[in-house]
Amino acid sequence: MMEELAKVPWAVIAPLIVVQLILMIVALIDLRKAHATNGPKILWVFIILFTNIIGSIAYFIVGRKQS
Numbered sequence: 382m383m384e385e386l387a388k389v390p391w392a393v394i395a396p397l398i399v400v401q402l403i404l405m406i407v408a409l410i411d412l413r414k415a416h417a418t419n420g421p422k423i424l425w426v427f428i429i430l431f432t433n434i435i436g437s438i439a440y441f442i443v444g445r446k447q448s
Contacts, residue, residue: 397434404437405429417446 408429412418418425425444428436 401434401437404434408437408440411445412440415445418444419446420444 409426412422412425412429415422425440428444429440430436432439
């Protein structure tokens with residue numbers, strides 16, 4: 382198990398994980414502040430949390446209502 386973890390290219394994966402977490406936090410904060418969204422807010426919470434980076438990007442492209 383430890384040998385497999387040592388082979389993982391962490392220099393590539395770590396920045397992706399950080400970007401994913403930042404996008405998820407920003408999307409959840411924006412969702413909380415939004416008065417209206419395209420679809421129920423609770424659905425967007427689950428999409429953002431469980432589909433990782435794709436869910437956050439989908440929220441910013443599709444989920445936000447344009448004023």
